[in-house]
Amino acid sequence: MKWTRICNWIAGFCWLTLAVPSAGAAIDGIPGPTFNLTAAADTISMPDGGSVPVWGYGPEGSRSQYPGPTLIVNQGDTVTVALSSEIAVNGTPVPTSMLFPGQTGVTASGGSEGLLTRESTGPDDPVTYSFVARRPGTYMYHSGTRPDLQVEMGLLGALIVRPSQGAGLAYNHADSRFDHEYLFLLTEMDPALHEQVAAGNLDGVDTSAYYPMYWFINGRAAPDTMAPAGASWLPTQPYNAMIRTRPGDTMLMRIVGAGRDLHPFHHHGNNTRVIARDGRLLQSAPGAGADLAYSEFTIKTVPGATYDALFHWTGRKMGWDIYGDAPHECNDGDGDDFDDSTWEYCPDHGEPFPVQLPEAQELAFGGQYSGSPFLGTEGSLPPGEGGLNEYGGFFFMWHSHVEKEMTNFDVFPGGMMTMMVVEPPGTPIP
Amino acid sequence: MERILWPCRTALAVAIAAGASGTALAGVTVQCPGDQNGDAISDGRGDPDHPNARCVHLGAGDGYVRMADGRPLYMFGFSDLTGISEKKAMDTGMLAATFPAPTIVADEGDELYLTLTNVGMAVRPDLFDPHTVHYHGFPEASSIFDGVPEASVSINMGSSLTYYYNLVEPGTYMYHCHVEATEHMQMGMLGNLYIRPIQNRLPDGTALGTHVHSNPDYNADRNDDDPTVGDTYAYNDGDGSTRYDVDYAIQLGSFDPAFHDASETTQPLPFAYMEDRYAMLNGRGYPDTVSSTPPQAPAENGGIESQPLDSLIEAQQGERILLRLSNLNVTNFYTVSSQGIPMQVIGRGARILRGGGTPDGRDLYYRTSSVTLGGGEAADVLLDTTGIQPGTYFLYTTNFQYLTNNGADVGGMMTEIVIN
Ligand SMILES: [Cu+2]
Numbered sequence: 001m002k003w004t005r006i007c008n009w010i011a012g013f014c015w016l017t018l019a020v021p022s023a024g025a026a027i028d029g030i031p032g033p034t035f036n037l038t039a040a041a042d043t044i045s046m047p048d049g050g051s052v053p054v055w056g057y058g059p060e061g062s063r064s065q066y067p068g069p070t071l072i073v074n075q076g077d078t079v080t081v082a083l084s085s086e087i088a089v090n091g092t093p094v095p096t097s098m099l100f101p102g103q104t105g106v107t108a109s110g111g112s113e114g115l116l117t118r119e120s121t122g123p124d125d126p127v128t129y130s131f132v133a134r135r136p137g138t139y140m141y142h143s144g145t146r147p148d149l150q151v152e153m154g155l156l157g158a159l160i161v162r163p164s165q166g167a168g169l170a171y172n173h174a175d176s177r178f179d180h181e182y183l184f185l186l187t188e189m190d191p192a193l194h195e196q197v198a199a200g201n202l203d204g205v206d207t208s209a210y211y212p213m214y215w216f217i218n219g220r221a222a223p224d225t226m227a228p229a230g231a232s233w234l235p236t237q238p239y240n241a242m243i244r245t246r247p248g249d250t251m252l253m254r255i256v257g258a259g260r261d262l263h264p265f266h267h268h269g270n271n272t273r274v275i276a277r278d279g280r281l282l283q284s285a286p287g288a289g290a291d292l293a294y295s296e297f298t299i300k301t302v303p304g305a306t307y308d309a310l311f312h313w314t315g316r317k318m319g320w321d322i323y324g325d326a327p328h329e330c331n332d333g334d335g336d337d338f339d340d341s342t343w344e345y346c347p348d349h350g351e352p353f354p355v356q357l358p359e360a361q362e363l364a365f366g367g368q369y370s371g372s373p374f375l376g377t378e379g380s381l382p383p384g385e386g387g388l389n390e391y392g393g394f395f396f397m398w399h400s401h402v403e404k405e406m407t408n409f410d411v412f413p414g415g416m417m418t419m420m421v422v423e424p425p426g427t428p429i430p
Numbered sequence: 431m432e433r434i435l436w437p438c439r440t441a442l443a444v445a446i447a448a449g450a451s452g453t454a455l456a457g458v459t460v461q462c463p464g465d466q467n468g469d470a471i472s473d474g475r476g477d478p479d480h481p482n483a484r485c486v487h488l489g490a491g492d493g494y495v496r497m498a499d500g501r502p503l504y505m506f507g508f509s510d511l512t513g514i515s516e517k518k519a520m521d522t523g524m525l526a527a528t529f530p531a532p533t534i535v536a537d538e539g540d541e542l543y544l545t546l547t548n549v550g551m552a553v554r555p556d557l558f559d560p561h562t563v564h565y566h567g568f569p570e571a572s573s574i575f576d577g578v579p580e581a582s583v584s585i586n587m588g589s590s591l592t593y594y595y596n597l598v599e600p601g602t603y604m605y606h607c608h609v610e611a612t613e614h615m616q617m618g619m620l621g622n623l624y625i626r627p628i629q630n631r632l633p634d635g636t637a638l639g640t641h642v643h644s645n646p647d648y649n650a651d652r653n654d655d656d657p658t659v660g661d662t663y664a665y666n667d668g669d670g671s672t673r674y675d676v677d678y679a680i681q682l683g684s685f686d687p688a689f690h691d692a693s694e695t696t697q698p699l700p701f702a703y704m705e706d707r708y709a710m711l712n713g714r715g716y717p718d719t720v721s722s723t724p725p726q727a728p729a730e731n732g733g734i735e736s737q738p739l740d741s742l743i744e745a746q747q748g749e750r751i752l753l754r755l756s757n758l759n760v761t762n763f764y765t766v767s768s769q770g771i772p773m774q775v776i777g778r779g780a781r782i783l784r785g786g787g788t789p790d791g792r793d794l795y796y797r798t799s800s801v802t803l804g805g806g807e808a809a810d811v812l813l814d815t816t817g818i819q820p821g822t823y824f825l826y827t828t829n830f831q832y833l834t835n836n837g838a839d840v841g842g843m844m845t846e847i848v849i850n
């Protein structure tokens with residue numbers, strides 16, 4: 001990966017250039033096809049300073065985590081998941097298990113008989129699940145033991161099956177091609193239920209009294225959603241949701257409704273094409289491609305459902321030059337109206353910014369504002385403002401549009417919210 | 431309540447270079463091409479460089495509304511300052527917030543210049559909140575005009591910020607303030623916004639599949655062609671399938687009175703226990719939704735009429751009714767059902783409901799009798815009244831606990847559909 005950052009400090013802008021865009025920002029997780037997991041009690045940390053006792057799955061020998069590890073396998077793999085429960089309440093082991101909705105032919109061996117599937121009743125009673133990952137897509141997994149309580153406690157996670165046609169596709173069709181992919185696993189929690197469980201009141205806990213106070217993307221509440229993945233201060237919440245793309249790139253959103261409430265997930269910046277639901281391409285016939293895909297700006301995320309959506313942004317027909325006065329050219333050799341490398345929309349090239357902005361003292365500035373309306377430009381900001389926009393990108397808020405869910409236990413802002421940034425062309429994205 | 435004296439801008443501020451974005455402005459400043467006197471209305475034939483400019487001037491501040499059970503509620507909101515001079519904008523906007531916010535209607539191909547003036551919170555002089563306009567759903571957005579304060583700028587009291595958008599995608603959108611979104615949106619900074627398609631402007635007699643477009647006042651100069659005369663469509667469908675005779679933009683919303691009261695009295699705001707108890711259509715609960723006279727203006731805002739929109743749906747038998755439904759409450763999903771008249775969903779997410787959201791995509795229209803919308807969702811629904819007996823029908827939520835006004839009698843999220 002070779003890139004250069006050219007800054008003109010006098011004009012106050014930076015321009016990023018890059019030869020080759022990187023392919024496929026990956027989703028954090030653990031590769032299969034064999035997984036050895038432990039379920040255990042632990043705690044998660046909240047941005048308001050609170051902590052919540054949880055039960056979570058984790059790789060054997062590691063702390064458990066929320067959500068459980070994202071299991072990443074390939075289509076056709078024979079997936080084997082071994083699970084041991086180390087959860088105990090008042091010294092009594094608590095059985096737990098795993099269900100794999102959307103998979104067929106799941107077999108369970110070992111462990112002990114349970115209602116929905118076989119369970120691990122303790123460290124000495126491991127259970128093993130096995131199935132062939134027949135269809136590519138985005139799936140979830142969760143506890144099949146007293147799910148009303150155990151899923152709320154944190155026993156859930158995502159499963160991604162990569163298609164046999166290879167990397168850069170979500171399904172075996174070009175309509176699912178992507179440059180970057182991100183997971184959006186949406187959950188919520190009522191900490192009062194967790195406290196009751198932690199206090200040992202396993203029989204008295206009433207999950208129908210559920211009243212959520214925390215809302216999560218990938219197990220973190222904002223602003224932790226934007227902290228680095230694997231941050232040391234969030235040892236049981238390793239996954240983040242800092243979403244990055246570039247003009248012209250296609251980003252795959254893998255959305256999982258893993259909690260018990262519906263969430264209208266609103267992604268600023270542009271509509272997406274929702275191309276799949278529950279691991280099935282929205283197609284009228286096999287091989288037809290995503291011809292039943294719909295376009296949305298708010299994805300109605302239903303509990304238990306998954307959605308794959310493609311996001312693509314160029315600033316097309318904005319009516320003004322998104323690079324402003326920065327010296328640049330727009331070269332449209334192939335006649336698609338876009339610059340052949342930067343994806344600038346050439347008919348807008350050189351068009352002036354349409355309005356005048358007020359004086360600085362009349363404005364409040366966001367931390368993710370570069371100080372300039374132009375992509376890749378860093379403008380001057382009053383002292384102490386901005387600072388969270390390294391490359392002069394366009395930041396957009398992606399969040400639950402039940403805005404009540406953008407809080408952490410009575411504190412705004414927080415909750416089910418993160419930022420997506422369209423970085424200037426050539427910005428490295430891992 | 432004390433009346434605040436606002437510093438008035440008497441002259442253009444000294445231009446200050448502000449990076450690449452040109453000169454900076456101060457105070458209440460309307461930016462509208464072709465407008466000479468700052469009232470956000472183009473004068474004469476407008477600006478030849480921007481023949482399709484459409485200007486709006488909104489105030490952002492506070493006000494009062496009256497719920498259908500008679501109870502006044504404090505709110506934050508937008509007021510329409512279009513046509514008001516810059517000099518009078520602060521005074522006119524004070525306590526003049528309406529619910530919903532002024533409806534913004536524009537046409538595909540327009541350039542939308544929306545000036546937002548922060549008139550301050552007369553009832554909460556302790557608050558110095560900035561405000562924004564977020565065009566919810568506008569495609570290919572830039573951060574600077576997206577209205578998210580964390581990602582760009584928001585406007586302080588006594589000043590104006592002008593948002594620009596080049597309107598290229600028709601459809602049903604919505605808009606709201608995005609500053610401290612949970613609070614400002616629960617408090618009522620929410621409005622209808624839709625863009626009519628360019629297909630409305632086709633010459634009279636243009637064939638759209640088997641449908642022949644009617645446009646008796648067609649004029650190649652779009653400023654002399656009323657886009658609502660002749661056939662009108664929700665989207666550029668190419669076949670007339672989204673044609674309607676009458677259209678109604680109806681925004682679902684709801685308020686938590688405890689939150690509004692806490693805000694009014696400067697108490698801690700109950701975010702965690704937020705529970706909406708007044709469910710409304712276009713800012714009113716039934717039966718106010720069908721009343722041609724607005725609810726009695728609250729005394730608390732000095733008697734300003736703040737709920738101008740009814741939601742009474744009327745059509746002649748055989749006509750096609752387009753409902754532009756959006757939901758901007760911050761706590762619930764709502765399902766609305768049309769009793770007695772089948773619904774056909776033809777759009778969602780401000781796009782035609784065809785494969786990929788494109789006119790040439792596969793037809794995904796569907797017939798139903800209910801539509802579920804979460805906050806931030808929109809749907810375009812056709813009601814075909816062919817063969818429907820004249821009479822009164824209802825559009826109502828099937829979340830039945832919201833068919834009351836804070837628990838009092840029948841009311842809430844319901845209106846009438848009258849077929850003549
Ligand atoms: Cu606001």
Ligand SMILES: [Cu+2]
Pocket residue numbers: 266401564566606806
């Ligand atoms: Cu919104």
